[in-house]
Amino acid sequence: MLNAPALPAIRAALARAPTSIVDRPVALDRELLAGTFGLRQAVRPTFYADVPVTAIVGLFHKAFAPDALTWRTLLDGVHGAGWGMDTLAYFESEIGDTHFPAPSAAYPLILRAYGGAVVCVNGMHRLVAGVCWLAAQQGPCAVLKKVELQNYAIKRSAVAVMADAMRRGERVDAAYNKDCQTVLIRVHTERDTRYWRVDGDTVEPVMVPGGWLDALRRRAGRPARVDVGLAWQPVSPTLIGALADDDWLRAQLDQPRYTEQPA
Known part of the structure; x- marks a missing residue:
């Protein structure tokens, strides 16, 4: 591409980039709601x-690559028109409110953290390219420096239940209500299903919601009455691992690395 x-x-x-990064799953924000925004506390x-x-x-x-599931495949949808070599320097710099050096780029790169899990709010194309470039340059410990980060405290007790299930190799789903509050967690194997009710930061195991009749309806593939008004989503091991691994964020909340604040 000329001048790009x-x-x-x-x-x-990309050949130098660790697959643990560039082949890592990347979801749409709305597909993660039960494990991110639904668990928000403050x-x-x-x-x-x-x-x-x-x-x-x-x-x-992911409008530029709607079927892509990883950073590698997302990169296939990035056009990069007008991206000079100064864009690579941008990725490696302390980004802050620096204008992305490309035509039509608007606003800073903005990320949002729910516990240790992060989603991109603005700058999708540049983030995809930046992740792939930094992975190749820095390896598995690649870091974006000085990025504007919105962040929510989340219900850590709910994350603990999910992380414990993940360590045992169990599948995790969560349900949120019309207020986008996650209210139920479901952990299951082929032979067993267990539920927890989420109420504030309190998470308590409960019997199968709806009793034996709704349990029969679920086994038959029919909607349970108690699920009316709830939306269930799978919570992937990738998301659970990121939610639980928040040491990087907590350390910077305790001791910020930058005195300057976003506008």
């Missing part, structure tokens, strides 16, 4: 943070 050498350079570098102030690329699990949209 950055994207070919990124694609050429909004914290937005600040500049260094964000591990392995913490990033979702994008607000």
